Amino acid sequence: MAITTYTAGEVLTAASLNNNFASGGLQLIKTQTIGTTVAAITVTGAFSATYDNYLITVNGGVASGDGSMTLILGSTTANYRYSAIYQDYSAATVTGLSSNSASNWLGVAQNSTSTNNGQIFLSDPFAAKNTTATWSGIRTNSNGQTLQGRGALADTTSYTAFTLTTSSGTVTGGTIRVYGYANS
Numbered sequence: 436m437a438i439t440t441y442t443a444g445e446v447l448t449a450a451s452l453n454n455n456f457a458s459g460g461l462q463l464i465k466t467q468t469i470g471t472t473v474a475a476i477t478v479t480g481a482f483s484a485t486y487d488n489y490l491i492t493v494n495g496g497v498a499s500g501d502g503s504m505t506l507i508l509g510s511t512t513a514n515y516r517y518s519a520i521y522q523d524y525s526a527a528t529v530t531g532l533s534s535n536s537a538s539n540w541l542g543v544a545q546n547s548t549s550t551n552n553g554q555i556f557l558s559d560p561f562a563a564k565n566t567t568a569t570w571s572g573i574r575t576n577s578n579g580q581t582l583q584g585r586g587a588l589a590d591t592t593s594y595t596a597f598t599l600t601t602s603s604g605t606v607t608g609g610t611i612r613v614y615g616y617a618n619s
Contacts, residue, residue: 461614472605482561486615491555496609498546502602505539508594517586524579545572
């Protein structure tokens, strides 16, 4: 990226700043509102050859009860590998979860009657190679829980879509946003 030098007294405009920063940072790709009393949300057109790495956020809305969300890429329901840890607010014990061949990545977002939230970082979902993921979420009500996980999808499929599914009950409202990390 070329660096532009400005002189004293020169006025910077949005256009001049955009020219210098357009090649880096997060770019919003897609925003999808979560409907009413839904158990699964599919987001299409999320991944392309433009980006290698993505950030998916789940924010807002409420759930019919405490739970979490799982994630699948495309319609693939095999070969998800992961390890995750979680801890309830009321316990000092940290619990681990893992699988070498699951049907999804679990706990990628946390749901409660007060809010839903999660952050998922994906590497290479569109590339024809294994996709890796890192995720975290916090359940914010009095029965709260924190969860962090990492995993890989052991296949070489190129994906453009994903589905988030509740572990139990339904969710209403909130927003899913997909960002691409600009390749520089």
